[in-house]
Amino acid sequence: MPQQLSGKTAIVTGSATGIGFAIASRLAAEGANVVVSDIDEAAAKEASAKIPGSAAIACDVRDEDQVKALVEGSVERFGALHVMVPNAGVARAMPLVEMDLAAWREVTSVNLDGVFLAIRHAAPAIVAAGGGSIVTLGSVTALAGAPLIGHYAASKAAVVNLTKTAATELRSHNVRVNAVLPGFVGTQLVTGQAESFEEQSGMPAGGFAALMDQKQGRLGTVEEVADAVLFLAADSASFCNGTGLLLDGGLNASLF
Ligand SMILES: NC(=O)c1ccc[n+]([C@@H]2O[C@H](COP(=O)([O-])OP(=O)(O)OC[C@H]3O[C@@H](n4cnc5c(N)ncnc54)[C@H](O)[C@@H]3O)[C@@H](O)[C@H]2O)c1
Structure with missing residues (x-):
């Protein structure tokens, strides 16, 4: 079977x-020239070393000059840009009434400003390459309230809306823009907050895992999200534009 992204270049932030990392690995396995980008330069280089043919470019997605340099550096390295995945995101568990503006901005600056900047600077390069695809990382939390991660959920709802606007503005330039909306996936972002979430919710130890079992059946895997991103990035999703692909084990399907 031919590789789905042969000859294409993709940036994955964070x-x-x-x-x-799973997305970068998956896109590379489908033939893409991948730019592994992260705020942690040493970690980006280490990750890139595990993905043959990839390049590492450090970038803090909150910094416009760095995002611009990331896009320019990727085009310089591989000749063009076809796929952007603004994946970098952070979360911190805390109730709204204890959240100061700095804590709000710590999350929204990465999760929302970072996605805006990535679209803003990648889109012209993708247009210049003749078209391509942008796949944002929304979340099931974009669809309902999410206790203790109000800033995170609000940023993800905004990302889904921003994705739709970008999709309609860029359609005539042959750029599709879609979002994936994962449920809870077993990464540091979730497991690193589980204890704090339990404490602040008055749950016993292990309560978060039990909640996940009840609501989603299990935690999602990074590979499942990467497969969904690949689908939207590649031509197999040629008529998908402005959509949000929910992959949450049924979390959002039922009230009970
Ligand atoms: N894990 C989940 O359950 C889940 C669910 C839905 C959506 N998401 C989204 O998926 C994306 C990836 O999440 P993850 O679970 O892999 O998180 P993670 O914490 O495992 O990894 C996040 C990566 O982003 C990098 N990063 C953080 N701030 C950055 C910045 N300012 N600039 C550049 N890079 C930065 C970190 O260094 C890290 O490598 C995020 O947008 C997250 O919101 C995750």
């Missing part, structure tokens, strides 16, 4: 670890 791809030194977690879901981003």
